[in-house]
Amino acid sequence: xxxxxxxxxxxxxxxPIAGGAFSLGLVAASVxxxxxxxxxxxxxxxxxxxxTAGKLGTPAQSDQSKRQADYELEASRxxxxxxxxDEAELKELGRTWVPTLDKQLxxxxxxxxxxxxNLTDAFGAIHSKLNETMKVANQAAAVLxxxxxxxxxxxxxxxxSLTQMLDAFKKSLDDKAxxxxxxxxxxxxxxELKKMATSVEELAAxxxxxxLNAAIEAARAGEEGRxxxxxxxxxxxxxxxxxxxxxxxxxxVQDISAAARxxxxxxxxxxxxDNQMLDHASNTVGNVVSQFQQxxxxxxxxxxxxxxxTQQVSSALNNAVVHFQFQDRVSQIVGHVRESLEHLxxxxxxxxxxxxxxxxxxxxxxxxxxxxxxxNHAPRAATASxxxxxxxxxxAGASAASMExxxxxxxxxxxxxxxxxxxxxxxxxVKETAEDxxxxx
Amino acid sequence: xxxTILIVDxxxxxxxxxxxxxxxxxxxVVEGCDGKDALTKLDGRKIHLIVSDxxxxxxxxxxxxxxxxxxPTYKFxxxxxxxxxxxxxxxxxxxxxxxxxxxxxxxxPEQMLQAVAKLVA
Numbered sequence: 001x002x003x004x005x006x007x008x009x010x011x012x013x014x015x016p017i018a019g020g021a022f023s024l025g026l027v028a029a030s031v032x033x034x035x036x037x038x039x040x041x042x043x044x045x046x047x048x049x050x051x052t053a054g055k056l057g058t059p060a061q062s063d064q065s066k067r068q069a070d071y072e073l074e075a076s077r078x079x080x081x082x083x084x085x086d087e088a089e090l091k092e093l094g095r096t097w098v099p100t101l102d103k104q105l106x107x108x109x110x111x112x113x114x115x116x117x118n119l120t121d122a123f124g125a126i127h128s129k130l131n132e133t134m135k136v137a138n139q140a141a142a143v144l145x146x147x148x149x150x151x152x153x154x155x156x157x158x159x160x161s162l163t164q165m166l167d168a169f170k171k172s173l174d175d176k177a178x179x180x181x182x183x184x185x186x187x188x189x190x191x192e193l194k195k196m197a198t199s200v201e202e203l204a205a206x207x208x209x210x211x212l213n214a215a216i217e218a219a220r221a222g223e224e225g226r227x228x229x230x231x232x233x234x235x236x237x238x239x240x241x242x243x244x245x246x247x248x249x250x251x252x253v254q255d256i257s258a259a260a261r262x263x264x265x266x267x268x269x270x271x272x273x274d275n276q277m278l279d280h281a282s283n284t285v286g287n288v289v290s291q292f293q294q295x296x297x298x299x300x301x302x303x304x305x306x307x308x309x310t311q312q313v314s315s316a317l318n319n320a321v322v323h324f325q326f327q328d329r330v331s332q333i334v335g336h337v338r339e340s341l342e343h344l345x346x347x348x349x350x351x352x353x354x355x356x357x358x359x360x361x362x363x364x365x366x367x368x369x370x371x372x373x374x375x376n377h378a379p380r381a382a383t384a385s386x387x388x389x390x391x392x393x394x395x396a397g398a399s400a401a402s403m404e405x406x407x408x409x410x411x412x413x414x415x416x417x418x419x420x421x422x423x424x425x426x427x428x429x430v431k432e433t434a435e436d437x438x439x440x441x
Numbered sequence: 442x443x444x445t446i447l448i449v450d451x452x453x454x455x456x457x458x459x460x461x462x463x464x465x466x467x468x469x470v471v472e473g474c475d476g477k478d479a480l481t482k483l484d485g486r487k488i489h490l491i492v493s494d495x496x497x498x499x500x501x502x503x504x505x506x507x508x509x510x511x512x513p514t515y516k517f518x519x520x521x522x523x524x525x526x527x528x529x530x531x532x533x534x535x536x537x538x539x540x541x542x543x544x545x546x547x548x549x550p551e552q553m554l555q556a557v558a559k560l561v562a
Contacts, residue, residue, distance in 0.1 A: 113452075113453065113454060116454040117453050117454050117457065120454055120457040120458060120461070121457070123461070124457065124461055127461060127465065131465075314465070318461060318462060318465055318550055319550065321457075321458050321461050321462075322458055322462065322547065322548070322549070322550050323547075324454055324457075324458055325454075325455060325458055325546055325547035325548070326547065327452070327454050327455075328450075328452040328454060328455040328525070328546060328547075329525055329546065329547065331452065332496070332525055369495070369496055369524065369525045369526040369528075370525045370526070370527070371527050403542070403543070403544040403545060403548065403549075403552050403556065404532070404542065404543045404544070404545075405541075405542045405556065405559070406536050406540065406541065406542060406543065438542055438543075438544060438552060438555075438556055439532060439542060439543040439544075440541065440542050440559075441535070441536040441539075441540050441541050441542065441543070
């Protein structure tokens with residue numbers, strides 16, 4: 001509902017009421033103006049009628065005073081007839097026209113109240129749905145994080161988890177690289193072992209040659225060297241055993257060395273494929289995170305937009321509903337009009353004698369609660385156009401100074417309190433600020 | 442725990458409007474359709490604030506306020522009069538009866554919430 005709607009609704013409804021009041025005023029004026037005016041008016045009409053009748057009647061009559069007496073008699077009769085007819089009409093007015101107007105006003109008021117209640121209900125339902133939407137959107141926003149970045153967002157969380165996973169992967173590769181280094185160290189150790197085995201074989205060959213020479217020397221010594229030749233033979237046997245052992249060590253070392261080399265080559269291959277895998281995983285994680293951000297960022301923007309729009313719609317809705325307050329005001333004005341109509345009805349039920357405009361106006365005024373009503377209230381001499389103009393002026397003024405707060409101190413003890421009881425003119429002067437729209441006690 | 446506000450007004454639509462304004466800020470709302478009805482709502486439950494109309498059938502707002510002030514459980518509950526009436530004499534009467542604020546209808550939601558916040562705090 002737009003800002004202007006309540007006042008449009010108000011004036012729309014006020015117009016028929018004013019129209020009714022106006023026609024009522026006309027009827028009332030024609031039957032209820034104070035007696036001297038009625039007499040004079042009816043006198044003139046009666047004289048006019050009598051005069052016309054006289055002209056059409058007997059023009060030959062010459063006695064002026066007799067003719068005058070006839071006129072007066074005729075006028076008096078006409079006046080009496082008309083007064084009786086008016087009295088009956090007036091009572092009929094109270095019996096039929098006033099209750100009809102009252103019922104119409106009651107129906108209008110009832111329909112408006114029902115309509116406004118239904119509208120408020122409907123708006124309330126929309127409002128609670130909006131609140132639900134807001135809750136869900138806020139939950140989504142809490143998961144997604146807001147679009148302006150910051151901690152706690154889903155994308156940030158995903159990126160952090162994946163980075164942690166990558167770090168764990170890198171650490172395990174580093175551990176593996178340590179083992180590979182050990183394996184390479186082992187390869188160089190087997191080379192040394194190979195050299196040592198060769199040395200053993202060389203030593204065995206030299207010992208064998210030495211034993212052979214000793215056997216030759218022992219044979220030359222004859223019987224004397226016989227014992228020595230046995231020792232030389234044993235030494236030769238040992239050297240041959242040593243040579244065999246050396247050979248076997250060399251062969252084993254060669255096997256181990258080949259295995260170690262293969263392990264080293266495998267480790268190198270594995271290392272390069274691990275590095276490739278790490279690069280790949282890094283890239284994948286990067287892509288996933290950026291793709292995820294591409295998805296979540298629009299979602300974040302959307303959820304932010306939903307939240308801000310819902311807030312705006314919700315507050316617009318609240319403001320719109322607040323405008324429905326016009327119904328309460330209109331209902332009160334209509335209620336006061338109806339009470340006055342009821343009063344008029346009871347007055348004219350007793351005929352012309354019962355009609356008392358002063359009491360009617362006074363009782364009407366007593367019921368007023370709104371500044372607009374008081375301004376609309378026309379003293380009997382006031383003109384319609386003047387009343388209309390001032391009513392508009394007060395409608396504008398009254399909506400401004402709509403709230404006052406009061407201190408705990410009694411009236412007049414503080415400046416704020418004394419302002420409360422002071423003239424409306426001072427309130428109009430400070431109506432701009434919200435603080436002055438409210439009275440605190 | 443949210444604060445509870447008692448709204449007293451004979452106009453259903455007005456009660457709804459005030460209720461919506463307050464509920465949107467998380468207040469709990471209890472409604473009474475006139476002074477007499479509202480007194481029955483003061484049944485021991487915790488009420489933090491009362492927003493009452495002035496002109497109502499059965500029991501008007503000022504009588505209602507005076508009755509509340511007689512009740513030992515509720516006499517310190519702040520009361521805002523929310524009415525179309527802007528007459529200074531009646532305002533003075535309201536102040537004497539123990540009102541905390543006087544708000545002229547139609548109210549503005551932000552004003553209402555500002556007043557409520559000030560009095561409920």
